[in-house]
Amino acid sequence: MEGRVIKSTGSWYVVKTDSEFISARLKGKFKQEDLKLTNPIAVGDWVTLSKEENQETAIISAIHPRENYVIRKSTRKQHFSHIIASNVDQSMLVITMKKPRTSLGFIDRFLVSTESFRIPAILVVNKVDLLEGEDAEDWLLDIHEIYEPLGYQVIEISAINDKDLLDKFHPLLQGKSTLIAGHSGVGKSTLLNKLVPEASQDTKEISGFSAKGVHTTTFAELFPVKGGGDLIDTPGIKEFGILDVEDYELSHYFPEMRKYLGECKYNNCRHINEPGCVVRKKVEEGYIHPYRYQSYLNILNEEDSYR
Ligand code: GDP
Ligand code: ZN
Incomplete structure:
Protein backbone atom coordinates (compact mmCIF):
# COMPACT_ATOMS: atom_id res chain seq x y z
CA MET A 1 0.00 0.00 0.00
CA HIS A 64 9.28 8.19 -1.41
CA PRO A 65 11.74 10.95 -2.32
CA ARG A 66 10.79 14.23 -0.58
CA GLU A 67 9.99 17.28 -2.66
CA ASN A 68 11.16 19.42 0.22
CA TYR A 69 11.19 19.46 3.99
CA VAL A 70 11.39 21.83 6.92
CA ILE A 71 13.80 21.27 9.77
CA ARG A 72 13.67 22.48 13.32
CA LYS A 73 16.20 25.02 14.42
CA SER A 74 19.20 23.46 16.04
CA THR A 75 22.65 24.68 16.85
CA ARG A 76 25.72 24.34 14.71
CA LYS A 77 27.34 22.19 17.33
CA GLN A 78 24.63 19.57 17.23
CA HIS A 79 25.08 18.66 13.57
CA PHE A 80 21.74 16.92 13.61
CA SER A 81 18.49 17.91 11.99
CA HIS A 82 15.00 17.06 13.00
CA ILE A 83 12.59 17.12 10.09
CA ILE A 84 9.35 18.77 11.10
CA ALA A 85 7.42 18.11 7.91
CA SER A 86 7.96 17.22 4.28
CA ASN A 87 6.29 17.75 0.91
CA VAL A 88 5.03 21.19 1.89
CA ASP A 89 3.49 23.35 -0.86
CA GLN A 90 3.31 26.57 1.12
CA SER A 91 3.50 27.97 4.63
CA MET A 92 1.36 30.32 6.66
CA LEU A 93 2.74 32.28 9.55
CA VAL A 94 0.05 33.49 11.93
CA ILE A 95 1.08 36.82 13.45
CA THR A 96 -0.55 39.25 15.88
CA MET A 97 0.15 42.80 16.92
CA LYS A 98 -1.25 42.30 20.41
CA LYS A 99 -1.57 39.39 22.80
CA PRO A 100 1.14 38.46 21.92
CA ARG A 101 3.08 40.86 19.72
CA THR A 102 4.93 39.19 16.89
CA SER A 103 8.20 40.97 16.21
CA LEU A 104 9.30 41.77 12.69
CA GLY A 105 12.56 39.98 13.45
CA PHE A 106 10.64 36.79 14.13
CA ILE A 107 8.70 37.16 10.89
CA ASP A 108 11.92 37.68 8.96
CA ARG A 109 13.62 34.64 10.47
CA PHE A 110 10.59 32.57 9.53
CA LEU A 111 10.65 33.89 5.96
CA VAL A 112 14.38 33.26 5.58
CA SER A 113 13.78 29.73 6.76
CA THR A 114 10.96 29.04 4.29
CA GLU A 115 12.92 30.74 1.49
CA SER A 116 15.82 28.41 2.20
CA PHE A 117 13.50 25.42 1.84
CA ARG A 118 11.92 27.00 -1.27
CA ILE A 119 8.47 27.11 0.26
CA PRO A 120 6.21 30.11 -0.52
CA ALA A 121 4.90 31.95 2.54
CA ILE A 122 1.69 33.79 3.42
CA LEU A 123 1.37 36.06 6.45
CA VAL A 124 -1.93 35.68 8.30
CA VAL A 125 -2.59 38.64 10.57
CA ASN A 126 -4.95 37.38 13.27
CA LYS A 127 -6.89 39.22 16.00
CA VAL A 128 -7.60 42.23 13.81
CA ASP A 129 -10.62 42.80 16.07
CA LEU A 130 -8.12 44.02 18.67
CA LEU A 131 -6.56 46.57 16.34
CA GLU A 132 -7.73 50.04 17.19
CA GLY A 133 -6.03 53.39 17.10
CA GLU A 134 -3.12 54.92 15.29
CA ASP A 135 -0.46 52.54 16.57
CA ALA A 136 -2.38 49.58 15.27
CA GLU A 137 -3.02 51.22 11.93
CA ASP A 138 0.67 52.00 11.54
CA TRP A 139 1.67 48.48 12.46
CA LEU A 140 -0.74 46.95 9.99
CA LEU A 141 0.35 49.34 7.26
CA ASP A 142 4.00 48.43 7.93
CA ILE A 143 3.21 44.74 7.56
CA HIS A 144 1.54 45.31 4.21
CA GLU A 145 4.15 47.75 2.97
CA ILE A 146 7.16 45.74 4.00
CA TYR A 147 6.08 42.27 2.95
CA GLU A 148 3.73 42.54 -0.01
CA PRO A 149 6.28 44.10 -2.39
CA LEU A 150 8.55 41.16 -1.59
CA GLY A 151 5.94 38.74 -2.89
CA TYR A 152 4.45 37.58 0.41
CA GLN A 153 0.68 37.68 0.54
CA VAL A 154 -0.77 39.29 3.69
CA ILE A 155 -4.28 38.43 4.82
CA GLU A 156 -6.17 39.82 7.79
CA ILE A 157 -8.50 37.73 9.90
CA SER A 158 -10.19 37.46 13.23
CA ALA A 159 -10.30 33.77 14.01
CA ILE A 160 -12.93 34.26 16.68
CA ASN A 161 -15.19 36.73 14.85
CA ASP A 162 -14.94 36.09 11.11
CA LYS A 163 -18.01 34.35 9.75
CA ASP A 164 -16.44 33.72 6.34
CA LEU A 165 -13.15 32.11 7.40
CA LEU A 166 -13.68 29.04 5.24
CA ASP A 167 -14.45 31.18 2.20
CA LYS A 168 -11.32 33.21 2.84
CA PHE A 169 -9.06 30.21 3.20
CA HIS A 170 -10.59 27.83 0.69
CA PRO A 171 -8.95 29.35 -2.43
CA LEU A 172 -5.60 29.52 -0.63
CA LEU A 173 -5.58 26.00 0.76
CA GLN A 174 -7.35 23.92 -1.86
CA GLY A 175 -5.18 21.19 -3.35
CA LYS A 176 -2.16 22.12 -1.26
CA SER A 177 -0.32 21.01 1.83
CA THR A 178 0.09 24.10 3.96
CA LEU A 179 2.39 24.30 6.95
CA ILE A 180 0.95 26.57 9.62
CA ALA A 181 3.17 28.20 12.24
CA GLY A 182 3.21 31.01 14.77
CA HIS A 183 4.04 31.95 18.35
CA SER A 184 1.93 30.25 20.94
CA GLY A 185 -1.14 32.36 21.73
CA VAL A 186 -1.59 33.88 18.26
CA GLY A 187 -4.74 31.79 17.68
CA LYS A 188 -3.49 28.87 15.64
CA SER A 189 -5.68 26.32 17.42
CA THR A 190 -8.71 28.57 17.14
CA LEU A 191 -8.14 28.85 13.41
CA LEU A 192 -7.43 25.15 12.96
CA ASN A 193 -10.63 24.22 14.78
CA LYS A 194 -12.62 26.23 12.28
CA LEU A 195 -10.88 24.90 9.18
CA VAL A 196 -10.52 21.22 10.05
CA PRO A 197 -13.62 18.98 10.32
CA GLU A 198 -14.24 17.68 13.84
CA ALA A 199 -13.94 14.06 12.74
CA SER A 200 -10.35 14.63 11.66
CA GLN A 201 -9.43 16.35 14.85
CA ASP A 202 -10.58 13.17 16.60
CA THR A 203 -8.35 10.87 14.60
CA LYS A 204 -5.52 11.77 16.88
CA GLU A 205 -7.33 9.78 19.56
CA ILE A 206 -8.45 6.76 17.55
CA SER A 207 -5.20 5.64 16.01
CA GLY A 208 -4.63 2.03 17.07
CA PHE A 209 -1.99 2.59 19.69
CA SER A 210 -1.63 4.46 22.90
CA ALA A 211 0.52 7.54 22.80
CA LYS A 212 0.21 7.99 26.54
CA GLY A 213 3.35 9.21 28.16
CA VAL A 214 4.85 10.00 24.79
CA HIS A 215 5.91 13.60 24.50
CA THR A 216 4.25 14.66 21.28
CA THR A 217 4.06 18.42 21.58
CA THR A 218 6.96 19.10 19.26
CA PHE A 219 5.70 16.90 16.48
CA ALA A 220 3.81 18.21 13.53
CA GLU A 221 0.46 16.81 12.53
CA LEU A 222 -1.36 16.84 9.21
CA PHE A 223 -5.10 17.52 9.01
CA PRO A 224 -7.44 17.57 6.01
CA VAL A 225 -9.18 20.92 5.55
CA LYS A 226 -12.88 21.44 4.92
CA GLY A 227 -13.22 21.96 1.17
CA GLY A 228 -9.85 20.49 0.20
CA GLY A 229 -6.17 20.65 1.03
CA ASP A 230 -4.20 19.75 4.15
CA LEU A 231 -2.92 21.79 7.05
CA ILE A 232 0.26 20.76 8.80
CA ASP A 233 0.17 22.06 12.34
CA THR A 234 3.45 22.59 14.16
CA PRO A 235 2.55 22.83 17.84
CA GLY A 236 5.29 23.87 20.20
CA ILE A 237 7.84 24.53 17.48
CA LYS A 238 9.22 27.96 18.14
CA GLU A 239 11.68 28.36 15.33
CA PHE A 240 12.51 26.73 12.10
CA GLY A 241 15.97 26.09 10.84
CA ILE A 242 17.68 27.50 7.83
CA LEU A 243 19.39 25.25 5.35
CA ASP A 244 23.13 25.18 5.78
CA VAL A 245 24.48 28.31 4.10
CA GLU A 246 27.67 30.31 4.10
CA ASP A 247 27.45 33.91 5.34
CA TYR A 248 27.62 35.36 1.85
CA GLU A 249 24.68 33.20 0.76
CA LEU A 250 22.24 34.45 3.40
CA SER A 251 21.12 37.37 1.25
CA HIS A 252 19.85 34.87 -1.33
CA TYR A 253 16.96 34.27 1.04
CA PHE A 254 15.97 37.95 1.11
CA PRO A 255 14.08 38.51 -2.17
CA GLU A 256 14.88 42.23 -2.17
CA MET A 257 18.62 41.50 -1.89
CA ARG A 258 18.61 38.50 -4.17
CA LYS A 259 17.63 40.95 -6.92
CA TYR A 260 21.11 42.47 -6.79
CA LEU A 261 22.89 39.15 -6.78
CA GLY A 262 26.20 39.48 -8.56
CA GLU A 263 26.18 43.29 -8.62
CA CYS A 264 28.42 43.82 -5.58
CA LYS A 265 32.12 44.20 -6.28
CA TYR A 266 33.00 41.01 -4.42
CA ASN A 267 30.96 37.93 -5.17
CA ASN A 268 31.25 36.74 -1.57
CA CYS A 269 30.06 40.14 -0.29
CA ARG A 270 28.23 39.97 3.04
CA HIS A 271 26.82 43.47 2.51
CA ILE A 272 28.14 44.86 5.78
CA ASN A 273 30.84 47.38 4.92
CA GLU A 274 32.61 45.94 1.91
CA PRO A 275 33.64 48.45 -0.77
CA GLY A 276 31.48 48.43 -3.87
CA CYS A 277 28.50 46.86 -2.07
CA VAL A 278 25.33 47.45 -4.07
CA VAL A 279 22.97 46.03 -1.43
CA ARG A 280 24.24 48.49 1.18
CA LYS A 281 23.77 51.29 -1.33
CA LYS A 282 20.17 50.20 -1.99
CA VAL A 283 19.49 50.27 1.76
CA GLU A 284 20.79 53.83 1.93
CA GLU A 285 18.74 54.84 -1.09
CA GLY A 286 15.60 53.40 0.50
CA TYR A 287 15.03 50.52 -1.91
CA ILE A 288 15.58 47.98 0.84
CA HIS A 289 13.63 48.43 4.06
CA PRO A 290 15.87 49.28 7.03
CA TYR A 291 14.02 46.80 9.29
CA ARG A 292 14.68 44.04 6.82
CA TYR A 293 18.32 44.97 6.54
CA GLN A 294 18.57 44.97 10.34
CA SER A 295 17.01 41.49 10.43
CA TYR A 296 19.55 40.40 7.86
CA LEU A 297 22.41 41.61 10.06
CA ASN A 298 20.88 40.01 13.16
CA ILE A 299 20.59 36.61 11.48
CA LEU A 300 24.11 36.94 10.11
CA ASN A 301 25.37 37.52 13.64
CA GLU A 302 23.56 34.60 15.21
CA GLU A 303 26.71 32.59 15.80
CA ASP A 304 24.90 29.71 17.34
CA SER A 305 22.22 29.18 14.78
CA TYR A 306 22.22 26.32 12.36
CA ARG A 307 22.71 27.91 8.97
P1 GDP B 1 -2.48 29.15 19.83
O1 GDP B 1 -1.57 29.05 21.03
O2 GDP B 1 -1.81 29.83 18.71
O3 GDP B 1 -3.07 27.85 19.43
O4 GDP B 1 -3.66 30.13 20.28
P2 GDP B 1 -5.16 29.82 20.67
O5 GDP B 1 -5.96 29.42 19.51
O6 GDP B 1 -5.17 28.91 21.86
O7 GDP B 1 -5.65 31.28 21.10
C1 GDP B 1 -5.04 31.98 22.18
C2 GDP B 1 -6.05 32.98 22.72
O8 GDP B 1 -6.34 33.96 21.73
C3 GDP B 1 -7.40 32.34 23.08
O9 GDP B 1 -7.86 32.94 24.26
C4 GDP B 1 -8.27 32.69 21.89
O10 GDP B 1 -9.65 32.79 22.23
C5 GDP B 1 -7.73 34.05 21.50
N1 GDP B 1 -7.98 34.38 20.09
C6 GDP B 1 -7.82 33.59 19.02
N2 GDP B 1 -8.17 34.22 17.90
C7 GDP B 1 -8.56 35.47 18.26
C8 GDP B 1 -9.03 36.62 17.55
O11 GDP B 1 -9.19 36.63 16.33
N3 GDP B 1 -9.31 37.73 18.29
C9 GDP B 1 -9.16 37.75 19.64
N4 GDP B 1 -9.47 38.88 20.27
N5 GDP B 1 -8.73 36.69 20.34
C10 GDP B 1 -8.44 35.56 19.67
ZN1 ZN C 1 27.20 43.63 -1.03
Whole structure:
Protein backbone atom coordinates (compact mmCIF):
# COMPACT_ATOMS: atom_id res chain seq x y z
CA MET A 1 0.00 0.00 0.00
CA GLU A 2 0.92 3.64 -0.32
CA GLY A 3 0.04 6.33 2.17
CA ARG A 4 1.01 9.61 3.76
CA VAL A 5 2.32 10.04 7.27
CA ILE A 6 -0.03 12.37 9.13
CA LYS A 7 1.30 12.00 12.65
CA SER A 8 4.39 10.82 14.39
CA THR A 9 5.16 9.99 17.99
CA GLY A 10 8.78 9.08 17.49
CA SER A 11 8.53 5.35 16.90
CA TRP A 12 4.96 4.96 15.64
CA TYR A 13 3.43 6.79 12.72
CA VAL A 14 -0.16 7.26 11.69
CA VAL A 15 -0.45 6.76 7.96
CA LYS A 16 -3.44 7.75 5.87
CA THR A 17 -4.07 5.46 2.91
CA ASP A 18 -6.89 5.62 0.38
CA SER A 19 -9.13 3.65 2.63
CA GLU A 20 -8.05 4.04 6.24
CA PHE A 21 -5.81 5.41 8.96
CA ILE A 22 -3.29 2.86 10.15
CA SER A 23 -0.55 2.79 12.76
CA ALA A 24 2.77 1.89 11.26
CA ARG A 25 6.40 1.57 12.22
CA LEU A 26 9.75 0.92 10.68
CA LYS A 27 11.37 -2.45 10.86
CA GLY A 28 15.04 -2.74 11.57
CA LYS A 29 17.59 -0.28 10.33
CA PHE A 30 16.40 2.26 7.85
CA LYS A 31 18.64 3.78 5.27
CA GLN A 32 19.07 7.50 5.82
CA GLU A 33 19.44 10.11 3.18
CA ASP A 34 22.53 12.31 3.18
CA LEU A 35 21.35 14.55 6.02
CA LYS A 36 22.07 13.57 9.56
CA LEU A 37 18.54 13.17 10.79
CA THR A 38 17.20 12.43 14.20
CA ASN A 39 13.95 11.18 12.70
CA PRO A 40 13.94 8.91 9.67
CA ILE A 41 10.28 9.56 8.84
CA ALA A 42 8.44 12.84 9.04
CA VAL A 43 4.87 14.05 8.85
CA GLY A 44 4.06 14.65 5.19
CA ASP A 45 6.19 11.78 3.92
CA TRP A 46 4.69 9.47 1.31
CA VAL A 47 5.53 5.88 2.18
CA THR A 48 5.10 2.31 1.02
CA LEU A 49 3.79 0.02 3.73
CA SER A 50 2.32 -3.44 4.22
CA LYS A 51 -0.02 -4.77 6.85
CA GLU A 52 1.24 -6.98 9.62
CA GLU A 53 -0.43 -10.32 10.36
CA ASN A 54 -2.74 -8.77 12.91
CA GLN A 55 -4.14 -6.57 10.09
CA GLU A 56 -4.24 -3.62 12.49
CA THR A 57 -0.75 -2.27 12.18
CA ALA A 58 1.68 -1.95 9.30
CA ILE A 59 5.37 -1.91 8.50
CA ILE A 60 6.85 0.91 6.47
CA SER A 61 9.25 -0.47 3.87
CA ALA A 62 10.10 2.60 1.79
CA ILE A 63 9.89 6.35 1.84
CA HIS A 64 9.28 8.19 -1.41
CA PRO A 65 11.74 10.95 -2.32
CA ARG A 66 10.79 14.23 -0.58
CA GLU A 67 9.99 17.28 -2.66
CA ASN A 68 11.16 19.42 0.22
CA TYR A 69 11.19 19.46 3.99
CA VAL A 70 11.39 21.83 6.92
CA ILE A 71 13.80 21.27 9.77
CA ARG A 72 13.67 22.48 13.32
CA LYS A 73 16.20 25.02 14.42
CA SER A 74 19.20 23.46 16.04
CA THR A 75 22.65 24.68 16.85
CA ARG A 76 25.72 24.34 14.71
CA LYS A 77 27.34 22.19 17.33
CA GLN A 78 24.63 19.57 17.23
CA HIS A 79 25.08 18.66 13.57
CA PHE A 80 21.74 16.92 13.61
CA SER A 81 18.49 17.91 11.99
CA HIS A 82 15.00 17.06 13.00
CA ILE A 83 12.59 17.12 10.09
CA ILE A 84 9.35 18.77 11.10
CA ALA A 85 7.42 18.11 7.91
CA SER A 86 7.96 17.22 4.28
CA ASN A 87 6.29 17.75 0.91
CA VAL A 88 5.03 21.19 1.89
CA ASP A 89 3.49 23.35 -0.86
CA GLN A 90 3.31 26.57 1.12
CA SER A 91 3.50 27.97 4.63
CA MET A 92 1.36 30.32 6.66
CA LEU A 93 2.74 32.28 9.55
CA VAL A 94 0.05 33.49 11.93
CA ILE A 95 1.08 36.82 13.45
CA THR A 96 -0.55 39.25 15.88
CA MET A 97 0.15 42.80 16.92
CA LYS A 98 -1.25 42.30 20.41
CA LYS A 99 -1.57 39.39 22.80
CA PRO A 100 1.14 38.46 21.92
CA ARG A 101 3.08 40.86 19.72
CA THR A 102 4.93 39.19 16.89
CA SER A 103 8.20 40.97 16.21
CA LEU A 104 9.30 41.77 12.69
CA GLY A 105 12.56 39.98 13.45
CA PHE A 106 10.64 36.79 14.13
CA ILE A 107 8.70 37.16 10.89
CA ASP A 108 11.92 37.68 8.96
CA ARG A 109 13.62 34.64 10.47
CA PHE A 110 10.59 32.57 9.53
CA LEU A 111 10.65 33.89 5.96
CA VAL A 112 14.38 33.26 5.58
CA SER A 113 13.78 29.73 6.76
CA THR A 114 10.96 29.04 4.29
CA GLU A 115 12.92 30.74 1.49
CA SER A 116 15.82 28.41 2.20
CA PHE A 117 13.50 25.42 1.84
CA ARG A 118 11.92 27.00 -1.27
CA ILE A 119 8.47 27.11 0.26
CA PRO A 120 6.21 30.11 -0.52
CA ALA A 121 4.90 31.95 2.54
CA ILE A 122 1.69 33.79 3.42
CA LEU A 123 1.37 36.06 6.45
CA VAL A 124 -1.93 35.68 8.30
CA VAL A 125 -2.59 38.64 10.57
CA ASN A 126 -4.95 37.38 13.27
CA LYS A 127 -6.89 39.22 16.00
CA VAL A 128 -7.60 42.23 13.81
CA ASP A 129 -10.62 42.80 16.07
CA LEU A 130 -8.12 44.02 18.67
CA LEU A 131 -6.56 46.57 16.34
CA GLU A 132 -7.73 50.04 17.19
CA GLY A 133 -6.03 53.39 17.10
CA GLU A 134 -3.12 54.92 15.29
CA ASP A 135 -0.46 52.54 16.57
CA ALA A 136 -2.38 49.58 15.27
CA GLU A 137 -3.02 51.22 11.93
CA ASP A 138 0.67 52.00 11.54
CA TRP A 139 1.67 48.48 12.46
CA LEU A 140 -0.74 46.95 9.99
CA LEU A 141 0.35 49.34 7.26
CA ASP A 142 4.00 48.43 7.93
CA ILE A 143 3.21 44.74 7.56
CA HIS A 144 1.54 45.31 4.21
CA GLU A 145 4.15 47.75 2.97
CA ILE A 146 7.16 45.74 4.00
CA TYR A 147 6.08 42.27 2.95
CA GLU A 148 3.73 42.54 -0.01
CA PRO A 149 6.28 44.10 -2.39
CA LEU A 150 8.55 41.16 -1.59
CA GLY A 151 5.94 38.74 -2.89
CA TYR A 152 4.45 37.58 0.41
CA GLN A 153 0.68 37.68 0.54
CA VAL A 154 -0.77 39.29 3.69
CA ILE A 155 -4.28 38.43 4.82
CA GLU A 156 -6.17 39.82 7.79
CA ILE A 157 -8.50 37.73 9.90
CA SER A 158 -10.19 37.46 13.23
CA ALA A 159 -10.30 33.77 14.01
CA ILE A 160 -12.93 34.26 16.68
CA ASN A 161 -15.19 36.73 14.85
CA ASP A 162 -14.94 36.09 11.11
CA LYS A 163 -18.01 34.35 9.75
CA ASP A 164 -16.44 33.72 6.34
CA LEU A 165 -13.15 32.11 7.40
CA LEU A 166 -13.68 29.04 5.24
CA ASP A 167 -14.45 31.18 2.20
CA LYS A 168 -11.32 33.21 2.84
CA PHE A 169 -9.06 30.21 3.20
CA HIS A 170 -10.59 27.83 0.69
CA PRO A 171 -8.95 29.35 -2.43
CA LEU A 172 -5.60 29.52 -0.63
CA LEU A 173 -5.58 26.00 0.76
CA GLN A 174 -7.35 23.92 -1.86
CA GLY A 175 -5.18 21.19 -3.35
CA LYS A 176 -2.16 22.12 -1.26
CA SER A 177 -0.32 21.01 1.83
CA THR A 178 0.09 24.10 3.96
CA LEU A 179 2.39 24.30 6.95
CA ILE A 180 0.95 26.57 9.62
CA ALA A 181 3.17 28.20 12.24
CA GLY A 182 3.21 31.01 14.77
CA HIS A 183 4.04 31.95 18.35
CA SER A 184 1.93 30.25 20.94
CA GLY A 185 -1.14 32.36 21.73
CA VAL A 186 -1.59 33.88 18.26
CA GLY A 187 -4.74 31.79 17.68
CA LYS A 188 -3.49 28.87 15.64
CA SER A 189 -5.68 26.32 17.42
CA THR A 190 -8.71 28.57 17.14
CA LEU A 191 -8.14 28.85 13.41
CA LEU A 192 -7.43 25.15 12.96
CA ASN A 193 -10.63 24.22 14.78
CA LYS A 194 -12.62 26.23 12.28
CA LEU A 195 -10.88 24.90 9.18
CA VAL A 196 -10.52 21.22 10.05
CA PRO A 197 -13.62 18.98 10.32
CA GLU A 198 -14.24 17.68 13.84
CA ALA A 199 -13.94 14.06 12.74
CA SER A 200 -10.35 14.63 11.66
CA GLN A 201 -9.43 16.35 14.85
CA ASP A 202 -10.58 13.17 16.60
CA THR A 203 -8.35 10.87 14.60
CA LYS A 204 -5.52 11.77 16.88
CA GLU A 205 -7.33 9.78 19.56
CA ILE A 206 -8.45 6.76 17.55
CA SER A 207 -5.20 5.64 16.01
CA GLY A 208 -4.63 2.03 17.07
CA PHE A 209 -1.99 2.59 19.69
CA SER A 210 -1.63 4.46 22.90
CA ALA A 211 0.52 7.54 22.80
CA LYS A 212 0.21 7.99 26.54
CA GLY A 213 3.35 9.21 28.16
CA VAL A 214 4.85 10.00 24.79
CA HIS A 215 5.91 13.60 24.50
CA THR A 216 4.25 14.66 21.28
CA THR A 217 4.06 18.42 21.58
CA THR A 218 6.96 19.10 19.26
CA PHE A 219 5.70 16.90 16.48
CA ALA A 220 3.81 18.21 13.53
CA GLU A 221 0.46 16.81 12.53
CA LEU A 222 -1.36 16.84 9.21
CA PHE A 223 -5.10 17.52 9.01
CA PRO A 224 -7.44 17.57 6.01
CA VAL A 225 -9.18 20.92 5.55
CA LYS A 226 -12.88 21.44 4.92
CA GLY A 227 -13.22 21.96 1.17
CA GLY A 228 -9.85 20.49 0.20
CA GLY A 229 -6.17 20.65 1.03
CA ASP A 230 -4.20 19.75 4.15
CA LEU A 231 -2.92 21.79 7.05
CA ILE A 232 0.26 20.76 8.80
CA ASP A 233 0.17 22.06 12.34
CA THR A 234 3.45 22.59 14.16
CA PRO A 235 2.55 22.83 17.84
CA GLY A 236 5.29 23.87 20.20
CA ILE A 237 7.84 24.53 17.48
CA LYS A 238 9.22 27.96 18.14
CA GLU A 239 11.68 28.36 15.33
CA PHE A 240 12.51 26.73 12.10
CA GLY A 241 15.97 26.09 10.84
CA ILE A 242 17.68 27.50 7.83
CA LEU A 243 19.39 25.25 5.35
CA ASP A 244 23.13 25.18 5.78
CA VAL A 245 24.48 28.31 4.10
CA GLU A 246 27.67 30.31 4.10
CA ASP A 247 27.45 33.91 5.34
CA TYR A 248 27.62 35.36 1.85
CA GLU A 249 24.68 33.20 0.76
CA LEU A 250 22.24 34.45 3.40
CA SER A 251 21.12 37.37 1.25
CA HIS A 252 19.85 34.87 -1.33
CA TYR A 253 16.96 34.27 1.04
CA PHE A 254 15.97 37.95 1.11
CA PRO A 255 14.08 38.51 -2.17
CA GLU A 256 14.88 42.23 -2.17
CA MET A 257 18.62 41.50 -1.89
CA ARG A 258 18.61 38.50 -4.17
CA LYS A 259 17.63 40.95 -6.92
CA TYR A 260 21.11 42.47 -6.79
CA LEU A 261 22.89 39.15 -6.78
CA GLY A 262 26.20 39.48 -8.56
CA GLU A 263 26.18 43.29 -8.62
CA CYS A 264 28.42 43.82 -5.58
CA LYS A 265 32.12 44.20 -6.28
CA TYR A 266 33.00 41.01 -4.42
CA ASN A 267 30.96 37.93 -5.17
CA ASN A 268 31.25 36.74 -1.57
CA CYS A 269 30.06 40.14 -0.29
CA ARG A 270 28.23 39.97 3.04
CA HIS A 271 26.82 43.47 2.51
CA ILE A 272 28.14 44.86 5.78
CA ASN A 273 30.84 47.38 4.92
CA GLU A 274 32.61 45.94 1.91
CA PRO A 275 33.64 48.45 -0.77
CA GLY A 276 31.48 48.43 -3.87
CA CYS A 277 28.50 46.86 -2.07
CA VAL A 278 25.33 47.45 -4.07
CA VAL A 279 22.97 46.03 -1.43
CA ARG A 280 24.24 48.49 1.18
CA LYS A 281 23.77 51.29 -1.33
CA LYS A 282 20.17 50.20 -1.99
CA VAL A 283 19.49 50.27 1.76
CA GLU A 284 20.79 53.83 1.93
CA GLU A 285 18.74 54.84 -1.09
CA GLY A 286 15.60 53.40 0.50
CA TYR A 287 15.03 50.52 -1.91
CA ILE A 288 15.58 47.98 0.84
CA HIS A 289 13.63 48.43 4.06
CA PRO A 290 15.87 49.28 7.03
CA TYR A 291 14.02 46.80 9.29
CA ARG A 292 14.68 44.04 6.82
CA TYR A 293 18.32 44.97 6.54
CA GLN A 294 18.57 44.97 10.34
CA SER A 295 17.01 41.49 10.43
CA TYR A 296 19.55 40.40 7.86
CA LEU A 297 22.41 41.61 10.06
CA ASN A 298 20.88 40.01 13.16
CA ILE A 299 20.59 36.61 11.48
CA LEU A 300 24.11 36.94 10.11
CA ASN A 301 25.37 37.52 13.64
CA GLU A 302 23.56 34.60 15.21
CA GLU A 303 26.71 32.59 15.80
CA ASP A 304 24.90 29.71 17.34
CA SER A 305 22.22 29.18 14.78
CA TYR A 306 22.22 26.32 12.36
CA ARG A 307 22.71 27.91 8.97
P1 GDP B 1 -2.48 29.15 19.83
O1 GDP B 1 -1.57 29.05 21.03
O2 GDP B 1 -1.81 29.83 18.71
O3 GDP B 1 -3.07 27.85 19.43
O4 GDP B 1 -3.66 30.13 20.28
P2 GDP B 1 -5.16 29.82 20.67
O5 GDP B 1 -5.96 29.42 19.51
O6 GDP B 1 -5.17 28.91 21.86
O7 GDP B 1 -5.65 31.28 21.10
C1 GDP B 1 -5.04 31.98 22.18
C2 GDP B 1 -6.05 32.98 22.72
O8 GDP B 1 -6.34 33.96 21.73
C3 GDP B 1 -7.40 32.34 23.08
O9 GDP B 1 -7.86 32.94 24.26
C4 GDP B 1 -8.27 32.69 21.89
O10 GDP B 1 -9.65 32.79 22.23
C5 GDP B 1 -7.73 34.05 21.50
N1 GDP B 1 -7.98 34.38 20.09
C6 GDP B 1 -7.82 33.59 19.02
N2 GDP B 1 -8.17 34.22 17.90
C7 GDP B 1 -8.56 35.47 18.26
C8 GDP B 1 -9.03 36.62 17.55
O11 GDP B 1 -9.19 36.63 16.33
N3 GDP B 1 -9.31 37.73 18.29
C9 GDP B 1 -9.16 37.75 19.64
N4 GDP B 1 -9.47 38.88 20.27
N5 GDP B 1 -8.73 36.69 20.34
C10 GDP B 1 -8.44 35.56 19.67
ZN1 ZN C 1 27.20 43.63 -1.03
